[in-house]
Amino acid sequence: MKVVVFFATGYEEVEALSVVDVLRRGGVEVIMAGVDGDVVASARQIKIQMDQKAEDINYDEIDMVVLPGGLPGVDNLYASELVKNKVLEFKAANKWIGAICAGPSVLGKFGVLEGENATCYPGFEQYLHGATHVEDRTVVSNKIVTGKGAGASFEFALQILEIAAGKEKAEQIKNAMIIL
Known part of the structure; x- marks a missing residue:
């Protein structure tokens, strides 16, 4: 399985990088995709070198896209036509989509949460258009x-790892990282 994590200016560091870290520890190929270029600054102005620009990726080879939260990161993800097109394409193709914190609000605004269960950062529930809001820290609904x-970043990342590499691998990484 190959995963793309979208990094837009203002992303939440822990949410984006925990997914990259956990998946790479688990042997899953993950691409840090710069929505705004080769180097993208986080919400707290931490600048990270991307693996590729988002527009240069062959999405036919990608099995999942992930949207981290963070402000103004989610606003920049929502404003990106490329991100919108890829999320809509992945939904139509029944491919995996992940989003955390305020990120699920972007999925709601794109119309891909209709009939799904979803969680999000408190205060963003109103943007989960068509979804049933669930208070759980991590929610899997069909392929979302x-x-x-x-605070749920590692659980979220481990859930994605379980999808990508199996429950045994996710447990192995969880135990190695001493996540209780």
């Missing part, structure tokens, strides 16, 4: 994975 916020 949502997470509540930065």
Whole structure:
């Protein structure tokens, strides 16, 4: 399985990088995709070198896209035609989509949460258009994975790892990282 994590200016560091870290520990190929270029600044101005620009990726080879939260990161993800097109394409193709914190609000605004269960950061529930809001820290609904916020980042990342590499691998990484 190959995963793309979209990094837009203002992303939440823990939410984006925990997914990259956990998946790479688990042997899953993950691409840090710069929506705004080769180097993208986080919500707290931490600048990270991307693996590729989002527009240069062959999405036919990608099995899942992930949208981290963070402000103004989610606003920049929502404003990106590329992100919108890829999320809509992945939904139509029944491919995996992940989003955490305020990220699920972007999925709601794109119209891909209709009939799904989803969680999000408190205060963003109104943007989960068509979804049933669930208070759990991580929710899997069909092929959409949502997470509540930065404090649930490792659970969210481990859920994605379980999807990508199996329950045994996710447990192995969880135990190695001493996540209780």
